[in-house]
Amino acid sequence: MAAQTLRVGFAGTPEFAAKHLQALLQHGFDVPLVLTQPDRPAGRGKKLMPSPTKIVAExxxxxxxxxxxxxxxxxxxxxxxxxxxxxxxxxxxxxxxQAVLDIPRYGCLNVHASLLPRWRGAAPVQRAVEAGDTETGVCIMQMEAGLDTGPVLAVQTCPITSRTTAGSLFSELETLGAKTLITTLQDLKNLQGQAEPQDHDKSTYAHKIVKAEAFIDFSQSALTVDRKIRAFYPFPGAFTSANNERLRILEAAVLDDTSQSEHPAGTILEADGKGIQVQCGAGILSLTQVQLPGGKALAVKDVLNSNKNPFAVGAILGRPLA
Structure with missing residues (x-):
């Protein structure tokens, strides 16, 4: 690959960022330094671990x-x-x-995983899935002192389907973002001259994910619950309670998004190899993959055949844990 003329510093931390750094190196850009977050304790031993970006850089x-x-x-x-x-x-x-933003000759560029000005902030991928957006994408933005407020140099879109999870969407967007970043840098001066200011009146904010919000409230509609499960997969992982134990929900499907019932929300209506049918505030949700405490991810049919099956018809999921 022919060497590029730009001298590019890089700042990033998670796997999503590391993929972009790899793309810069594969395309021959001169990357003289990498900024990343300090090593953090991880795992049972709380050993200090480098970020994925640091691993690629080293x-x-x-x-x-x-x-x-x-x-x-x-x-x-x-x-x-x-x-x-x-x-x-x-x-x-x-x-x-601002003092740092002003240092590079052409300023600082941010690869942001949303269609700005929608979903500024920390968790744009998860919030797009949770909100039921049918489309998202990546923007290459000229950074300003404001939070994700700068003019946009390039945009690429990506569909969100009824089965898209945050995990699958991250994978798509890191590939799309890396390609868009490379083409932007290859035509940087021209694209900076054509950068589009954002319409700040249309902005929405993607709040940081809090683990507690991943607790599933079955009084919401089946459609809303399904979106939450997909938005919080794989992290922090949607969960509920069954027999006063925490139960992770990894995969589900909406069977009905409107029906009402005399059964309380969270009631198990049926349980068979196809799924655990749960009454929601509106509609019925089928749980198809779950994880019991201390166990591994299992298809529902395997849980029903185990001696730890918590899914008795008539039982109610989602009650507060004692």
């Missing part, structure tokens, strides 16, 4: 910086000394002050 022998803030003069001076043409930011997880 494998390519790129210097990795892990500051706790970008507000300090020394880090800003060190960045200025790198003579960057542009700084690419992908899910970095740290605010960039």
């Amino acid at each position: 494998a390519a022998n790129i210097p990795v910086w892990q500051p706790t803030s970008l507000k300090d003069d020394p880090i800003q001076k060190n960045l200025a000394d790198q003579n960057l043409d542009v700084l690419v930011v992908v899910a970095y997880g740290m605010l960039l002050p």
Whole structure:
């Protein structure tokens, strides 16, 4: 692959960001440094673990910086000394002050996983699925001091179907985002001159995911519950209660999105190898893959055949845990 002329700094942390860094390296861009979050404790032993972006950078022998803030003069001076043409930011997880935004020759670009101005903020992929959006995509945005408010240089769209999960959508968007980033950098000056300002009146905010909101409330409609399950898969994972135990719901399907019933919301109406039919506030949801406490993900038919089956017809799911 022919070398590119731009000198590109990179700031990112999770796997989504690491895929974009890999694309830059595969296309021959000069990446003199990588910024990523400090190593975090993970696993049962709480051992400090590097971010996926750090792993990619170190494998390519790129210097990795892990500051706790970008507000300090020394880090800003060190960045200025790198003579960057542009700084690419992908899910970095740290605010960039104006002094940093002003350092690279062509400023800082952000790869954002939504169709801005819709879903600014921390969790655009999950919130798009949860809201029932039928389309999302990636934007390459010129960064400003405001949160995801800058003009957009490039947009690529991606459909959201009735079976799309946050996990599957992340996979699609990281591929789409990497391709869009490369084509944007290859025509950067021209695209910056044509950048489209956002309509701030149409903005929506994608709040950070809180684990507690993944508890399933069956008094909501079957359609709403299904979207939540898909939005929170694989993280943090939708869950409910059965026999006063926590039960993860990995996969479900809407059987009926309007019917009402005299049964309380959460009541198990039927249980067979095809699924666990649960009455919702409106409609019926079929649970097809679950995970019992301390167990692994199982198809419902396997749970029904086990001695830990919590799905008796008439039982009610979703009661508060004692």
